Amino acid sequence: MINVNGERHPWHAGLSITRLLQEKNYVFPMIIVQINGAHVHEERYADTMVRDGDDVAVIHLITGG
Amino acid sequence: MKIYLNEKKVTVTPGAKVAELVKKHKPGADLCILNGFPCLMEHTVAANDRVVLIEKGKRPSKRELEHLLAARHTPGVHARLKKACVGIAGCGGLGSTAAMALARAGVGTLIIADFDVVEPSNLNRQQYYVDQIGEAKVDALAGNIRRANPYVQVVKHRVRIVRQNVKALFRDADVVIEAFDRADQKLMLADAMLDLLPKTPLVIGNGMAGYGANDLLRTRRVGNLHICGDEASEAGHGFGLMAPRVGACALLQANQALEILLGPDPRITRSEIRNPIPR
Missing domain, CATH: 3.10.20.30 (Beta-grasp domain)
Known part of the structure; x- marks a missing residue:
């Protein structure tokens, strides 16, 4: 089990950031991803693996200000 | 005595x-x-x-x-804020409002950066006046800050903020407030700050279009990112930005900046809310 934005989400082997974003249906383009507080660059989403117990934060940046 | x-x-x-x-x-x-x-x-x-x-x-x-x-x-608090420096990236609805609040609170140095000029459609939510239309926003804002608190040192940069100048603009800031309008700009700044100034807290304004729904405006912390707003209400055609809700978000950002600079206020107690407002 992992934490995604404070909600529990099932973990499985081979869970990359790309895969996790698909599972969560986080399809928006402007996002920041952090795993246990460490920033993950967009070009690393496919080969960055989430480990069981990780705390993942996904911030969806939206227009307005 | x-x-x-x-x-x-x-x-x-x-x-x-x-x-x-x-x-x-x-x-x-x-x-x-x-x-x-x-x-x-x-x-x-x-x-x-x-x-x-x-x-x-x-x-x-x-x-x-x-x-x-x-x-x-409060004695003691002012002396600490006087030594602090806050960077403000963008001087629109979020940036102009946060800057004025931080100036009134007595933050010693404000670094303000924006490339644009004041135009009429800004006045529905930004802290400028009709007689400032056409002025560079950083000049107009510096002038308004001086009128409220002439003892704030304002470092102004009339420049478009891009990844390449983020470090030079904000390396001296203790905290940076993200105050752009567009999502791609917000992402650019967040990425640049995380990569180039990772120790500097960044307070982001995220989701504040429309009016009302006070209870949805909040602050979430993720590492050195502090995200203020409802994280959902995206401005667009038919869903405009208005002074009260943008201002509320900007003041959440300014308030968060103070908490980062001073630490949590020990005088505020977090008791459970006894009379929640029915929706």
Whole structure:
């Protein structure tokens, strides 16, 4: 089990950031991803693996200000 | 015993009342601020109190003004904020509002950066005035800050903020406030700050279109990112930005910046809410 934005989400082997974003249906383009507080660059989403117990934060940046 | 009267150390007799201080030190004063909060003339002062006596309606001398402006700050807090530097990336609805609040709060240095000029459609939510239309936003904002608190040092950069200049602009800031309009710009700044100034907290404004729904505006912390707003209400055609909700988000950002600079306010207690507003 992992934490995604404070909600529990099932973990499985081979869970990359790309895969996790698909599972969560986080399809928006402007996002920041952090795993246990460490920033993950967009070009690393496919080969960055989430480990069981990780705390993942996904911030969806939206227009307005 | 010693007290601080208009920032000067003076000796007073124990049991002295404010009215006696007025008579002796500042005849004509009709307002007394005691340790950051107004008090009555009958109030008895204690050792080490900070007393500021003000004559309402009278323009103070330049020499007097700074400590009169600071009279309602809690002793100690002001001194720490005076040494702080906050960067503000963008001077629109979020940036102009956050900057004015931080200037009034007494933050010593504000770095403000924006490439644009004030135009009429800004005035629905940004802290500018009709007579400032056409001025560079950084010049107009610096002028407005000076009118509210001339003791703030304003470092202004009329420049479009891009990844390549983020470090040079904000390396001296203790905290940076993200105050752009467009999502791609917000992402650019967040990415650049995480990569180039990873130790500097970034306070992002995220989701504040429309009006109402106060309960959805909040602050979430993820590492060194502090995200203010409802994280959902995206501005677009038919869903505009309005002064109260953008302003509320900007003030959440300014308030978060103070908490980052000062640490959590120990005087605020977090009790459970007894009377939630029904929706």
